[in-house]
Amino acid sequence: MLKIKKQVDLSRYNTLKISVKAAYFAIIKSETDLAEAYIWAKDKGLSVFVLGGGSNVLFSHNIKALVLKNEIKGVSVIKETAASAWLEARSGEAWSTLVNFAIERNWGGMENLYYVPGTVGAAPVQNIGAYGVELKDVFVSLRAFDLQTGKVKIFNKEECKFAYRDSVFKHKYKGRYFILSITVKLSKQAKLKLDYGDIKLKLKEQGIKKPKIRQLAEIIRQIRDSKLPNPAELANAGSFFKNPEVSLSAFKKIQGRFPEIKFFPSAKAGKIKIPAGWLIEQVGLKGKRFGSVAMYEKQALILVNYGGASAKQILTHVQRVQKAVEQKFAIKIEPEVNIIK
């Protein structure tokens, strides 16, 4: 039977370690649990908030809703041909378990996304991406429970409207669906993506010319370990801001003033992506502490909580960073992390 608790502190359920309370809280281990929770919340006129690993949220205050911590687990092979394999993963499964499942079988496509924290169900919400690969590159479809109607809907890739750290689940359908499972298609003759600078460097250092999937995954792990703070040791939610995309003409103007500016091409025609971490560094906020909050000293894009920071202190810092960047570069940087209001 489903257990619903009252007034649960969420600090152990989010990697920024923000202490806010959920009015109601339940751990969901099956679709039956979810159906029960849905009816319970509907009867009480309460809204529902879906929580995975809490590695991409900033709770700004106590949550009046029923918070459902998703632990619906399992990964299975649903189809196989000589060239490809289709996996279905349930949404409460750790993303890393799904990636490991593929690596063990030497099936390629997700190895660059190795070690991204969080659950499978959150991956489509922001179309997770790392080292030149995004979820959309392997994504086939997902099943989702409609929290308004109680019905299950299948979304194909097009319907998810994936973009850079973005999908329909951050806009039109924000908070509307509980994603139940996703299906990905992997390759048995994968062409590995090795063009990212850090990957090339590590391969050279280790004298590897043609890495196997497992070797590439291990290299990704090493790169991530050397750059990203482990949330178990230093509270953070990964990259806090998205890299801004500006028009070519706007970029040229900035480049005129700051010839050393870093940039890379955007998937959007006519746009240039500027690393938000570089912008933050230029305004002198890398590693500069304000109480318990700072942009991380080794990677300016990551907002860290050295302990005990409140949501208010973090939000003040977010605005401080945005304002400083806007004043110097006339660019508005937007959070990648979901700010839960």
Ligand SMILES: Cc1cc2nc3c(=O)[nH]c(=O)nc-3n(C[C@H](O)[C@H](O)[C@H](O)COP(=O)(O)OP(=O)(O)OC[C@H]3O[C@@H](n4cnc5c(N)ncnc54)[C@H](O)[C@@H]3O)c2cc1C
């Ligand atoms: C150290 C570190 C490194 C990171 N590196 C990367 C990276 O390289 N690339 C990258 O893209 N991200 C990265 N992230 C961000 C994060 O790992 C991803 O966004 C991840 O997908 C979040 O998963 P989660 O389960 O923790 O989601 P949560 O934080 O629990 O939720 C995030 C959002 O998704 C919604 N959600 C969660 N589960 C579901 C569901 N089943 N159905 C519907 N909505 C749902 C939530 O309501 C919330 O709005 C990093 C984070 C950390 C802490």
